[in-house]
Amino acid sequence: MIRKLLPDPLLTLGLIALWLVLNRSYGLGHWLFAVVLGVLVPLLVQPLRPVPVFFKRPGLAFVLFWRVGLDVVVWNWRILRGTLATGDKVPKGDFVVVPLDLRDPNGLAVLAAILCVIPGTIWSELALDRSALLVHVFDMKHAEEEIQTIKNRYEKPLMEIFQ
Incomplete structure (x- = not known):
């Protein structure tokens, strides 16, 4: 369930942090928009991503x-x-x-x-x-x-x- 909502948790956290840092504002509205952005963007780009990455070495x-x-x-x-x-x-x-x-x-x-x-x-x-x-x-x-x-x-x- 959580994996469907957050297919890439690190990307979600990165987008949230990037939005807040670039706007230099930490108000409630920016936090809400950052979370929405952080959840929606990975969901929308998931079909564009290639096969999962596995480092063997x-x-x-x-x-x-x-x-x-x-x-x-x-x-x-x-x-x-x-x-x-x-x-x-x-x-x-x-x-x-x-x-x-x-x-x-x-x-x-x-x-x-x-x-x-x-x-x-x-x-x-x-x-x-x-x-x-x-x-x-x-x-x-x-x-x-x-x-x-x-x-x-x-x-x-x-x-x-x-x-």
Whole structure:
């Protein structure tokens, strides 16, 4: 019964707190509206949510988080050097098709976030059957190397975490 009314209690609490903090008012009307908002929004978006998330390897998720953070720093420097380069040192961006073994929708969503957060890469298109991914790389040196980097650094750990 309570699970039907509150499908995501943390989201409900977060929305209530966010409403109150953003409005900087804690009157009865704001509390009532915050509770209504906190209950209704999770109920309305529940059909839009993918399958439930189950972390099979939370320790690996932590390692992946730090790996992505390090990659963001490294790629920021590569982008900076690339934008300042002249002549034949100017980076050559290109698209690469990455065949996917990852099928879990939550894992694919995390992969999309990773590729969009790391400077120099962007998730461009996912095949309808989820078998391949089109990625643009800012500084493409070797396509096969970029494919293996994406598969080994991101897809493989995500498969261990989500599948």
